[in-house]
Amino acid sequence: MSKANLLNRRSVVGSLLADRKEAIVVGGLGASTYDIAAAGDHDRNFYLWGAMGGAVMIGLGMALAQPDLPVVVITGDGEMLMGMGSLATVGLQKPGNLSIIVLDNEVYGETGGQASHTGANVDLVAVAQACGVTDAHALATLAEIEAFAASMQDISSGPRFASVKIDAANLERVLSSRDGQYTVTRIRGSLGFGPI
Amino acid sequence: MDARTETASESLASWPEEIFAILKRFDVRQVPYVPDAGHSQLIDRVLGEPSMRAVPLTTEEEGVALLVGAWAGGQRGVLLMQSSGVGNCVNMLSLTQIFRFPFLTLVTMRGEWGEFNPWQVPMGSATAGVFELSGIKVLRANHPEEVREVVEAAAGQAYNACTPTAVLLSQRLIGAKVFTK
Numbered sequence: 478m479s480k481a482n483l484l485n486r487r488s489v490v491g492s493l494l495a496d497r498k499e500a501i502v503v504g505g506l507g508a509s510t511y512d513i514a515a516a517g518d519h520d521r522n523f524y525l526w527g528a529m530g531g532a533v534m535i536g537l538g539m540a541l542a543q544p545d546l547p548v549v550v551i552t553g554d555g556e557m558l559m560g561m562g563s564l565a566t567v568g569l570q571k572p573g574n575l576s577i578i579v580l581d582n583e584v585y586g587e588t589g590g591q592a593s594h595t596g597a598n599v600d601l602v603a604v605a606q607a608c609g610v611t612d613a614h615a616l617a618t619l620a621e622i623e624a625f626a627a628s629m630q631d632i633s634s635g636p637r638f639a640s641v642k643i644d645a646a647n648l649e650r651v652l653s654s655r656d657g658q659y660t661v662t663r664i665r666g667s668l669g670f671g672p673i
Numbered sequence: 674m675d676a677r678t679e680t681a682s683e684s685l686a687s688w689p690e691e692i693f694a695i696l697k698r699f700d701v702r703q704v705p706y707v708p709d710a711g712h713s714q715l716i717d718r719v720l721g722e723p724s725m726r727a728v729p730l731t732t733e734e735e736g737v738a739l740l741v742g743a744w745a746g747g748q749r750g751v752l753l754m755q756s757s758g759v760g761n762c763v764n765m766l767s768l769t770q771i772f773r774f775p776f777l778t779l780v781t782m783r784g785e786w787g788e789f790n791p792w793q794v795p796m797g798s799a800t801a802g803v804f805e806l807s808g809i810k811v812l813r814a815n816h817p818e819e820v821r822e823v824v825e826a827a828a829g830q831a832y833n834a835c836t837p838t839a840v841l842l843s844q845r846l847i848g849a850k851v852f853t854k
Contacts, residue, residue: 501746507782523745528768531738538725538742538750541703541726562731570728657771661745670747673835 479516483644484619486580490551491516492622493578498630500621501539501664504653505552507587509580513551514653520667524653529609530559533567533577540572541666547574547629554581554595559600559603566650567636568609573603574632577605578625605638608625613638688820688846692779693819696725696751699828703728703743703750704738711781711847712753733758737765737776745775749832752778755798756841757793769837776809776837777828779789787849797844804839810823813841820846 490512496504503523504510508523511533523539525532535548555577565576583596593603605613617620617640625639654660662672692715694702696704704719705728706712719727730736736752743750752760759780768853769776784797810830814823823840828834 487714501710503742512818527771528738528765530734531741532769534738535745537728538703538744538748540742540747541728542743542746543746549839560735560738563735565731566735570726628747650696657768658773661772661774664745665747668747673833 483507483642484617484622486512486582486641486643487515487648487667488619489531489580489622489641489643493549493550493551493626493629496626497549500629501534501543501551503536503539503550505529505550505556507553507554507556508648509551510554510648511651512580512646515651518653522653522660523664524655524658525656526529529556530563532556533560534633535576536577537563537567537572538671540575541570543590544572544574545632547576547632548572549629550575550577552577552579552599553586554579554583554593555585557601558594558599564605564608564610564638566599568605571609571636573635574626574634575659576629577636577638580586580642580643581592584645586647590647600642602638610636610638612636613623613640615639680827682704686714686817688814688817691821692824693718693722695721695824695828697828699832700749702726702748703739704753705739705750706753707732707733707736707755707758707759708709709753709755709781710850711842712779717751733761734765736778736807737762740776741772741774744772749775750751750777752776754778754780756780756782756784756797759800759839760804763803763807766804766809770808774837775832775835776816777822777831778839778844780839781842781847782844783793783850784844786844788844802843809837809839811839812843813843815843815845817846821828
């Protein structure tokens with residue numbers, strides 16, 4: 478499945494999160510959650526093991542609740558396609574602190590590598606732009622990834638969207654916690670919120 | 674998603690004001706919604722309230738995910754929708770079990786009490802069952818004078834006990850939609 482010149486997904490996510498500072502990070506269902514776990518477990522990591530199509534909306538809820546913190550959603554093309562309407566909802570709300578990155582391997586890697594729409598005629602960058610997320614770009618080099626990672630810290634100029642075509646090779650799974658209550662309680666604790 | 678023919682009694686209903694006061698008292702900050710005529714007065718109040726963020730959705734399931742993010746970020750929310758939207762939420766409702774977060778939704782009912790449009794009946798008939806199968810407690814208000822008490826109880830158990838709860842606001846309460854040519 479490997480193609481020349483496409484970025485390695487772990488390198489991309491490692492670069493995005495290397496200097497994340499106070500950011501809250503949401504991973505979409507599937508390999509993007511493994512990539513975030515591989516970059517290092519963190520109190521402010523939100524791992525999805527279900528709820529396909531919900532990653533951007535979870536990020537939006539956090540971004541509206543914590544407008545002074547960067548919120549970063551890292552998801553895959555299949556997950557993003559299922560929640561494409563959420564780009565319209567983000568485009569309406571325009572949270573300055575929200576960044577969305579799609580790791581686009583053009584396949585459903587978790588289920589056997591079936592082709593996704595992005596390998597044919599669907600351009601998610603154009604979709605984001607058309608939904609009012611005007612700062613939307615395709616990134617192709619690690620230098621562009623690093624520049625995007627720096628921009629994520631600017632909480633006044635979002636929302637921003639990036640799609641990165643990545644190598645479709647399935648990498649070893651790095652399993653995060655699957656316990657939702659643990660994950661949310663940990664994030665809330667890091668923000669100063671206790672249990673009920 | 675449709676406008677009912679407005680009557681004088683609808684335009685001055687007091688129960689949406691009572692719901693709004695309860696949401697404000699419980700410090701509800703994010704209000705995702707798909708419009709429904711039965712919620713129009715409440716939506717207008719939310720849009721005019723600086724402490725609340727109204728979030729129009731493209732589909733109701735977005736609202737369930739939004740409320741998880743709100744909770745993780747330290748805010749409470751409520752999802753406003755019509756009964757037909759409950760079916761759009763089904764897989765996303767699993768989040769209420771996974772996160773045990775304070776999920777509250779207020780659902781205006783169609784497909785009952787003099788419904789003119791048969792297309793509303795199947796989902797309206799299944800609404801309570803879908804919630805119950807998804808592990809969500811269902812309360813119902815049929816009359817204007819019981820709305821305050823029912824929504825108060827629902828908000829209390831959702832926000833104080835993290836018991837996911839849906840309030841069905843009946844078509845009898847809202848008034849059956851009148852279709853005119």
